Amino acid sequence: MKLNATSYVDHYTTKDGVRHETPRHFRYICAGKAMKRSECDGQSAYVADKVDCQVIDFLRECFSRIKLTAREVALESRFKAQMTDVKRKIKELEKDSESQKSKLRDLTEEIADALIGNSKFTPDILSMAIEKCKQKIVDNNAEIQELHQRLENQEEELTRIDYYYSQFKSWADEFDKATLERKRMIADELLSEVSVGKGYEVSILMNATYQQFISA
Incomplete structure (x- = not known):
């Protein structure tokens, strides 16, 4: 269930009759849990700082690894891996x-047998199956052609990989000095999923586009 970010301010009055307010508090709300629409074992609300700290620690670890990965090494290894994957898909x-x-x-x-009544299938059913096979062959050929195009445009593919590497590296360089809001924006790009469970147990799934550069 998706968490929604909210904030609130507490108010209190002192003995002298002066009304005060606390600094703004931030939290994440699980709407499904709060409205009993979810079977998850987590909480309905989480203190934002406790979640953010774990996510930030995870990102710092990722950034420390990308900083140790030379551009040439990252691009060459990922390029070869992607080209190998393309060739594998073509064969499949x-x-x-x-x-x-x-x-x-x-x-x-x-279908020839069906037309003279010597088949357990009707001509209509066989015709539908034939069209399905034909369409699958057409779809496969279109995808094969697209994959061959990627192999031919290797320079373009390498440029694309270089872009994502450079983006990852630039986020690593700016992260520690960035505002919390900026950190969250970077996290939104780098991470595909953050799950929070009971006791603030956080599970983080990284966007595969960037994960590829720091995978063992």
Whole structure:
């Protein structure tokens, strides 16, 4: 369940009749828990500082690792990994297309039997299956073509990886001096999910685009 950031100010009156207010308090509210719409075992409200501190510590660890990762090493390793992944996907799609073509041949033969009543399938059902196979082959070919284009445009792919590395590195350089609001904006870009459970147990999932640079 998504947490919503809220804030509040407490008021109190002293013996001399003067009304005072406390500094603003920030917290995260789990609407699902508060309204009993969720089965989670966490709380309905969390003190923001306690959550933020854990997230900030996690980000500092990530930043310390990216600072130790040379640009050349990061780009070369990730580029090779991505190109290997592209080639793997092409092989998988080509294998699936061959499987679909084999299935298509079988269905085409089956529909001839269906037309003379010698099949357990109706011509309509077989026609739908044939169209599904044909569409799958078309979709696979389109994706294969796109992946081959990525292999051909290696310089463009390397530029894209370099952009994300540079962005990650710039956040690492500015983070400690940034305002809390800016830190939260950076966290929103770097992290894909932050889950908070009972006892302020925080689980953090990093955006894979940036995780790739600090993975072992």
